[in-house]
Amino acid sequence: MGEHAATDRRSGGGGPGRRRLLIAGGATAAVGVGGFLGRDALERWWWQYGAPAVPRTEGEVEHEGAEWVPASTANYRRASRPRDYGVDRVVIHMPEATYDITLRVFQDPSHGAAAHYVVRSGDGHVAQMVRELDVAYQAGHQAFNERSVGIEHEGWADDPSYLTDTMYESSARLVAGICARYDIPVDREHIVGHNEVPDVVRVCPGPHWDWDRYMAMVRSAAGVS
Numbered sequence: 483m484g485e486h487a488a489t490d491r492r493s494g495g496g497g498p499g500r501r502r503l504l505i506a507g508g509a510t511a512a513v514g515v516g517g518f519l520g521r522d523a524l525e526r527w528w529w530q531y532g533a534p535a536v537p538r539t540e541g542e543v544e545h546e547g548a549e550w551v552p553a554s555t556a557n558y559r560r561a562s563r564p565r566d567y568g569v570d571r572v573v574i575h576m577p578e579a580t581y582d583i584t585l586r587v588f589q590d591p592s593h594g595a596a597a598h599y600v601v602r603s604g605d606g607h608v609a610q611m612v613r614e615l616d617v618a619y620q621a622g623h624q625a626f627n628e629r630s631v632g633i634e635h636e637g638w639a640d641d642p643s644y645l646t647d648t649m650y651e652s653s654a655r656l657v658a659g660i661c662a663r664y665d666i667p668v669d670r671e672h673i674v675g676h677n678e679v680p681d682v683v684r685v686c687p688g689p690h691w692d693w694d695r696y697m698a699m700v701r702s703a704a705g706v707s
């Protein structure tokens with residue numbers, strides 16, 4: 483809730499005096515709602531007010547060949563990563579739904595969550611729904627959301643038939659690109675399943691996700707041994 487209050491205040495205009503007032507008001511509100519606001523968070527707020535946001539072009543995507551299918555703005559938080567939050571994790575998901583339904587759900591403002599990317603099972607087609615600049619509500623953990631890029635893979639955790647070579651390979655190329663952009667090591671400490679996010683109890687991406695095969699593909703796509 484505090485996050486949304488902060489976002490709303492960020493859009494307020496006015497000169498430096500007005501901005502300072504808004505920051506103070508925002509900080510007070512956040513402390514009241516969400517508890518102690520740490521020094522790091524305060525410094526980040528100062529940065530966010532003091533520096534212009536990264537310029538954006540509507541429809542631009544980070545992954546070559548991805549189709550831009552924007553998620554509802556209610557399902558992520560605007561940011562300027564990696565300038566305000568460092569990106570050092572990729573989170574692998576399985577939505578328990580088809581590709582089309584996953585897109586629709588992430589476009590629904592009442593859902594409260596979305597991933598950056600959705601990969602289709604049959605042909606490996608990639609939809610980008612949230613810019614990597616932004617914090618998508620995908621990992622169920624605030625610090626992890628801020629530091630990670632989330633990818634959904636069409637299918638069900640208990641049905642291995644959706645796990646096609648085409649989807650794995652497409653996802654591996656996507657992840658290799660993300661790792662290159664943020665200098666993320668290509669290993670299982672940095673590329674994790676949703677079920678491996680701290681404090682999260684989820685069967686996602688599920689027992690059939692073939693990590694050995696997938697990581698070999700990511701390493702190959704990234705050109706590392």
Ligand SMILES: [Zn+2]
Nearest residue numbers: 575576676686
């Ligand atoms: Zn998940």
